[in-house]
Amino acid sequence: MTNRPLTLMAVHAHPDDEATGTGGVLARYAAEGIRTVLVTCTDGGCGDGPGGVKPGEPGHDPAAVAAVREEELRASCEVLNISHLELLRYADSGMMGWPNNEAPGAFWGTPVEEGAARLAELMREYQPDVVVTYDENGFYGHPDHIQAHRITMAALELTGLASKVYWTTMPRSGFAKFGEVMRELGEEWDEPAEETAEAATETAEAAEPVESTQGTQAAVREPAELPEIGLPDDEIQVWVDTREFGGQKFDSLAAHASQGENIFFLKMGKERFTELMGIETFVRVKDTTGTSLPEDDLFAGLR
Template sequence: MDRRLLLVHAHPDDETIGTGATMAKYAAEGVGVTLVTCTGGEMGEILVPELAHLAADQDDTLAEHRRTELDNAMKILGVTDHRYLGGFGRFRDSGMQWAPEGHVHAGAAIPADETDDRAFWNADLTEAADELVAVIREVRPQVLVTYDQFGGYGHPDHIQAHRVATYAADLAGVPSYRLDLGEPWTIAKVYWSAMSASRLREGIRRLREAGDTTAFEGMDPDRLPPFATEDEFLAARVDGSDYVNAKMDAMRAHATQIAVDGPFFALSNNIGDEVWGSEFFRIARGARGELGEDGLESDLFAGL
């Protein structure tokens, strides 16, 4: 079978953090890997002081810079087919704020008080989905990966990416729908990217034992945020341990967004491949294939 994988992410860098090892592994195995990024990441926080002028409230050119960062990251991961939903600049990063205490989603991301008219959060769902329908019918993937309904941690663009990907996956398979967008195609399996709660919990505890109290500061391993999924709800684990170095290098390529002294690298330095070498997924559509001793699929194409 000619295997094809489509991933739908919100901003440049999201793909590497959540699914970088999986992308590198499948690309190295000759699988057709297509990344669709929904926004340019215009509203991202800039961690490089000398590039502060790129910010939305100054030059507003961060998206162009992050476009280069994404190009470089994909070269490292070996992914040659990566594109922006509707073309670069079609949908703008919506921004976010952290929900205050007392809010129903306290501690999670929520929409900003004001958003640009071009923000992805404000996009018409059908119009945005149609852009992805065209990609699905062109690429004809057997497997789609995106976020859960909460976008992992509540970011409006992650939630919108979930909505667009879910709707587009349905529309793409309808025999009578928008044939100008290509021949209908039904995606066999849809997954939501996830982080293993048990691995994150153990990682944080080992960081604390090693004396690191700054990484994931304030995070209680016994009360993890929504992006951590309890293991009973996980469906697949892709072993990307051979590609951890590529994932870390790709994360470094996203220098405006990911600090090398931040929690991601602290986890990697202290417990190595155990956290970042395995990437987990929840199944949202399709039947699970062969399971390993851990009760999880080891291949997103299992059973196809």
């Protein structure tokens, strides 16, 4: 027998991703004495610079942006009481079709086997019982999210580790609620179908394999193969109540202040935010415990 603590590993693409989809479970399980490990794959250098300056605009310095975002990420980890932060430090690839996709060192252009080997080392070190990442479409088609999914699943195959593996998702009913709140706040809100169509168009434009000095990135799926964002409520298998930790999740997002223009959830205030973001949802893709579905605990069957 080993005295190794139960361990949750979350694999995310950028600084701030840890907060939106998994901030609640990271805070909850840390409070329950579970070791939490966050792996952030990219430096976030394609985020906003000072004053909201965008990538490619005068005054945008990716290295400076990355430095600020690392500080913010560390602050977010403190808020969530994350036990260990591991940074792979790949260059942020930007949105699908951006020139950054093919830049030297970009995560999207990195061979999956290389990223998987590095992540597998961390898995062997921490021996996670539960691993969480994105689905095969990276939830909404972002190249770095897709790549995070790919290296995670490949690393799990290499190591044979983790008793349970989950992909983040969102109930479709949640989009309607978000729309209502954002319109109340005077913000524009596209319907999910429109967002999905846009993501499919962007992906189609970048569907050719991406050549890089490090190897060839597998071709992206055709738009017809892309799933819609999120799932119908009755198809979601795992609903984890994290409302008790809604304030921490909100504060962890707020720690990423340099990206505040893009984090519209913060405009809701803590109470409304917790109401809408206090239940985190997942699809279970691996289970060795025999625990029946649906679940309300990622560690069901492990304690």
